[in-house]
Amino acid sequence: MAVTESDLTYLRRCVDLAREALLDGDEPFGSVLVSGDGVVLFEDRNRVKGGDETRHPEFAISQWAVANLSPEERAEATVYTSGEHCPMCAAGHGWVGLGRIVYAVSSAQLAAWLAEWGVPAGPVAALPIGVVVPGAVVEGPVPELAAEMQALHRGRFTSLT
């Protein structure tokens, strides 16, 4: 299944959530959970500025989904996200049995940008989702959104005046 116009609409909402996070002093990541029949169920953005580095939106989606959806509803849902899941979030996704993932920017793209900007690598390897969850159905990256996401990530390391 390729990325569709409606996928792009949800991804643009993820980019908006990422921008909201950045402007609030968090890292620019945003994610949206959409049901099998196209209803937005839950959305969140990065919330690590308080010091809890596990507060990623994709992990929040897994926790919300397991509390609120049946296994069948989880399998039919799609997770849209501005950046490919990190291994923690990919594992959460796999363990709770969520469905398709569509991301704007890959972990490899982000890692390359950070290296180019001289930002030290984080403590967790930037593994692709498919390595962590071999059965996951994953779409991305989406070239139309790369420049905008690169600018948001660049914004973490420059003043936002």
Ligand code: ZN
């Ligand atoms: Zn994560």
